[in-house]
Amino acid sequence: MEETDVQAQAEQTPIRFEIERPEDYSQYLLHSKAEIVAVLRALIERRALVSVYFNQGRSFLLTSVLNIDTASGYLILEGGREDTINSQALQADQLILTAAVDKVKVQFTLRHLAETRNAGHPAFRAELPDQVLRLQRREYFRLSTPVAKPVKFVATLRRADGSALVLEASLLDLSGGGVGLMATPSLAALLQRGAVLTDCKMTLPDEGLLVANLCVRNKFDVTTKSGSRYIRVGCEFISLPGVRMSMVQRYITRVERERKARISGMG
DSSP: OOHHHHHHHHHHSOOOOGGGOHHHHGGGEEOOHHHHHHHHHHHHHTTOOEEEEETTTTEEEEEOEEEEETTTTEEEEEOOSOHHHHHHHHHOSOEEEEEEETTEEEEEEESOOEEEEETTEEEEEEEOOSOEEEEOGGGSOOEEOOSSSOOEEEEEEEOTTSOEEEEEEEEEEEOSSEEEEEEOHHHHHHSOTTOEEEEEEEEETTTEEEEEEEEEEEEEEEEOTTSOEEEEEEEEESSOOHHHHHHHHHHHHHHHHHHHHHHHHHO
16 A cells, blocks of 8 residues: 555544553553663664654654664654655654564654754654553463363343343463453354453363453454354453463463373373
8 A cells, every 4th residue: 555545544544552552551561761772773673664653643654763872862763755744743742653573563652853864864853762562462372271171251241221141151262462262153243343341250270260351352253174163252351460460371381281291291
């Protein structure tokens, strides 16, 4: 897609960025100057394409990080292609930059840009950000739950008329980021993308009851070799407290250790 086409789309649909939702993504925020500089240098080394959004996400330009001056506390960005957009960016009092490094999403906010030159070419200068979001959901190991000791999932869904519907399903998999539910087509139809499920209960064998809030993120049709069909509903944990996250990690570590021990014993 051409930059002008993406620009038009952005103007029509304001974008909401993860870094603007610290209540949901605080665990991915970096505050250490050393960590922030390391991420920015990775953008330089990978020659990563950076999108700069402003005007509440309705306008943007494409750039790249050219240099970092840790002594003065500034970074240098390549100038955009369109003079009009560059002028608008210079007038913005807040800009959100987003990029990807090795499939990891990176976001940070700059207060404003100033004109400068780099190697004789027009460029932008800005103060180093005081925090960077490094979003790598796939850093979580996904455990397929044991068939012999299934993990049951129970939640209450509120219908449009306010009545309650109790949902019951089995977990297909579990990670530090969320769960995968094994749902019938009729159950999956009730779980729309973006729906929030509160106080979901999952009993982890030998660990205890896990209570968590979840957000439905995706749904995939699955057909087994026998021809039966179900739908995997992927749900993300919402602000899971550290104590409950530790419970999840202990369960995953123990089950995976037991699985590896069984495989070694069979060999």
